Amino acid sequence: MPEVYFDLGDALSYIAELYDTKDSPTVDEYVEFLEIAGFEPVxxxxxxxxxxxLLYLTKAKSVLEIGMSIGFSTTSMALAVKGHGGRITTLEMNEDIVPEARRAFKNFNVDDVIDIRIGDANEIIKKIESESFDVVFQDSSKRLYPVMLEDCVRVLKKGGLFLIDDTLFPVMKERSDWNDSTKAIHEFNQKTLKSGVFSTLLPIGEGCTIAVKL
Ligand SMILES: C[S@@+](CC[C@H](N)C(=O)[O-])C[C@H]1O[C@@H](n2cnc3c(N)ncnc32)[C@H](O)[C@@H]1O
Structure with missing residues (x-):
């Protein structure tokens, strides 16, 4: 068992308070601006x-996001890459959400560095050339995670970053029924170990894996 030095909840609350209000937009500010309800979690x-x-550190120029929704993560990443000439390509199959995301991109002054591609990400990625991106961020349907893993790594440049949200679903209390999404994430987590990346899984949010392509 790894050493446990503090309660994880206490640590996350302390960190959240320490950085509160310093990193705009926060999720709350973003959602407040859009004034919409009923979207997928961000x-x-x-x-x-x-x-x-990670984007400031690596000065990433090309980011592929899979699963845009209202575009909170897109905006946040765009703000980090815009200063060094980076761009985000984001894939989303729900056309209805796109006008809202565009409105936010304009408001936060990142619309000029974001390219939205509407359609099924699993089809679009097959047409993308190998080693096209510095960063790939997977945040679409959880069932697609293991299915798209090979293509996510393929389109990433060597030394590029692979970021994945929600990778602790298998140990989340409210997901202990092991539904399809949970099983898919567990399969993805295991497959990632043999996919040509070096990764670590961090216990923040609902779990976040960061990996580098070897
Ligand atoms: C969790 S949300 C993304 C949240 C966003 N990354 C953020 O943090 O602001 C997942 C999104 O993936 C989209 N999605 C799911 N399956 C997809 C697919 N096959 N192709 C493209 N988009 C998909 C959904 O429509 C949804 O908007």
Missing amino acids: IEDDIARLFKF
Whole structure:
């Protein structure tokens, strides 16, 4: 068993308070601006902060996001890459959400660095050339995670970052019934170990895996 030095909830609350209000937009600010309800959940503020850190560190120029929804993660990542000339390509199959995302991109002044491609990500990715992106972020249907793994790694440049949200579904209490999404994430987590990346899984949000293509 790994050493446990503090209660994880206490640690996450402490970190959230420490960084509160310093990293705009937060999820709350973003949702407040759009004034919409009933959208798919977005990444948490601490994950957005981690992604920004990694994008500033690597000066990533090309990011592929799989699963845009209202575009909170897209905006957050775009803010981090815009300063060094980076761009985000984001894939989304739900056309209805696109006008809302576009409205937010304009408001947060990142519309000029985001390319939206509407359609099934699993079909679109097959047409993307190998080693096209510095970063791939998977946040679409959980059932697609193991299915798309090979293509996600294929379109990533060597040394590029593979970021994946929701990878702790298998140990989340409210998901202990092991539904299809949970099983798919578990399968993905196991397959990732043999996919040509070096990865680690962090207990933030609903679990976040960060990996580098070897
Ligand atoms: C969890 S949400 C994305 C949240 C977003 N990344 C954020 O943090 O702001 C997942 C999105 O993936 C989209 N999606 C699911 N399956 C997809 C597919 N096969 N192709 C494209 N988009 C898909 C859904 O429509 C949904 O909007």
